[in-house]
Amino acid sequence: MTIDSIINGIVLDHISAGKSMEIYDILELSKLDCSVAIIKNAVSKKGGRKDIIKIDSIIDVNLDVLGYIDPGITVNIVKDGKIVKKSHLELPDRVAGVIKCNNPRCITSTEQELPHVFQLADREKGVYRCVYCEAKAGHGAS
Amino acid sequence: MKDLISITDLTVEELQELIDKALDIIECPDKYAEKCKRKKLATLFFEPSTRTRLSFEAAMLELGGSVLGFSEANSSSAAKGESVADTARTVACYADIIAMRHPKEGAPLVAASAADIPVINAGDGGHNHPTQTLTDLLTIYREKGGFSNLKIGFCGDLKFGRTVHSLINAMCRYEGNEFVLISPEELRVPGYIRKDLLDRGGFKYVETDNWDLLPELDILYMTRVQRERFFNEADYLRLKDVFILTAEKLRSAKEDLCIMHPLPRVNEIERAVDDDPRACYFKQVLNGKYIRMALILKLLGIE
Ligand SMILES: [Zn+2]
Numbered sequence: 001m002t003i004d005s006i007i008n009g010i011v012l013d014h015i016s017a018g019k020s021m022e023i024y025d026i027l028e029l030s031k032l033d034c035s036v037a038i039i040k041n042a043v044s045k046k047g048g049r050k051d052i053i054k055i056d057s058i059i060d061v062n063l064d065v066l067g068y069i070d071p072g073i074t075v076n077i078v079k080d081g082k083i084v085k086k087s088h089l090e091l092p093d094r095v096a097g098v099i100k101c102n103n104p105r106c107i108t109s110t111e112q113e114l115p116h117v118f119q120l121a122d123r124e125k126g127v128y129r130c131v132y133c134e135a136k137a138g139h140g141a142s
Numbered sequence: 143m144k145d146l147i148s149i150t151d152l153t154v155e156e157l158q159e160l161i162d163k164a165l166d167i168i169e170c171p172d173k174y175a176e177k178c179k180r181k182k183l184a185t186l187f188f189e190p191s192t193r194t195r196l197s198f199e200a201a202m203l204e205l206g207g208s209v210l211g212f213s214e215a216n217s218s219s220a221a222k223g224e225s226v227a228d229t230a231r232t233v234a235c236y237a238d239i240i241a242m243r244h245p246k247e248g249a250p251l252v253a254a255s256a257a258d259i260p261v262i263n264a265g266d267g268g269h270n271h272p273t274q275t276l277t278d279l280l281t282i283y284r285e286k287g288g289f290s291n292l293k294i295g296f297c298g299d300l301k302f303g304r305t306v307h308s309l310i311n312a313m314c315r316y317e318g319n320e321f322v323l324i325s326p327e328e329l330r331v332p333g334y335i336r337k338d339l340l341d342r343g344g345f346k347y348v349e350t351d352n353w354d355l356l357p358e359l360d361i362l363y364m365t366r367v368q369r370e371r372f373f374n375e376a377d378y379l380r381l382k383d384v385f386i387l388t389a390e391k392l393r394s395a396k397e398d399l400c401i402m403h404p405l406p407r408v409n410e411i412e413r414a415v416d417d418d419p420r421a422c423y424f425k426q427v428l429n430g431k432y433i434r435m436a437l438i439l440k441l442l443g444i445e
Contacts, residue, residue, distance in 0.1 A: 105267050107246040111225055114252065132248020133269060 009034075010061060011076040011083075012053040017041055019070050020051035026065060026098070032057065064092035068099075068128075093120050099128060099137045106133035145254040145261045146437060149272040149308055154315055156440075160276065161283050163436035164429070171204070174435065177444050178207030184237035185211035186229065186253075187264070188244040193405065194264050194273070197427070198241045201434035210237065227256035234259045239442060242266075260441035268304050274404055275308040276437065277430035281422055282361060284429065285400040291318035293358055298365035298385050298410060301329040305404045306365060314339045321347035322355045326381045329371060351384070357394045362387070364403045364423075366410050389414040402426055 020038050029036050034057035044050040067089035077085040096117045101108045108114050118128040128137040183202040199209045230253035242250045243264040250263035265271040296306050340347050372378040403423040
């Protein structure tokens, strides 16, 4: 497979080295029919190592989830062989269905159908708290 | 503001509006006697708390409204496995406003998102209890005329006492307050209170296990030290009497000290203190009704 020649698709660049498989799983890329390339430990121009994921189709990517897991990623949308959109991620204000609240006193522990929603409480430190009980989440990017 | 889930939902200005409204209610109760005519308050208490429920019900009745609800989960739909959201949505068809108490943290927030009528958190586990804090604040305002430049002592279980955490949080929004935190070593305030509120806000505070600073206090907020908080009986027995307020100790206190307690009390304030004019804990109960009246009016959008 030629991984450089995406015509229409998405390139997730600057993934922290070693995080690509986690992202592959969370974005459920295994369910796609198109080609998906994972490049691990590529040399970054900025120095150091990075992972890259190339998806040979323009799919809907949940940028909030991605930003929560690895805020350093750049998302490039490629159309007709050219990058038409480049987005830098940041920590999302709110994530639903990514972090699970483990507080046994939280309402989410007894009501299974409630979505687990976390809100960014401290951007500098990347602290997220459960909207229901305010329990702190361990941050995935650390 | 549709609901009151946490005390921090209120801005300093909104809080002042509530205080002013409560003061007006105290001044001219007749003016408010029919303000909530034909309005219904639903008290949904998934765990019993007679004290809080009665305060809400008395508040609504005094505004000329009526009340319905349940006082424990056994007699409610929750016993049949209905979700909090469904219960709230159902009740919203009958009532105009909900006061909910629930053992699980965050349950009132779930109710508030499901129901299109106002929801007041009447206590969710050990998490929030904003109307208790409003009660404490109205008491401080009435006794001290404001919220700034006060030296406030907290005594007892400062680790698990949510009323303490919430009141410290509220008082850290005003200038010039100082805190004296009197407790056994094992029951000091949690780290986040120290770091996020006191240190970050630049407030002066002292953590101590004795009463040496009692003579300097403007307010003394007492809480109960519970036996089950101690790892061993010996520690409990050694400490249980240290954190009891007695008439004897009060001799050294200021003449205008305001002694508060969220009640119920067990033995942490000696009965002899009750007759002291500085004892404000029963006035606090009455203030609880007035501030809930003000809150109900505000959430229902009634002037
Ligand atoms: Zn939670």
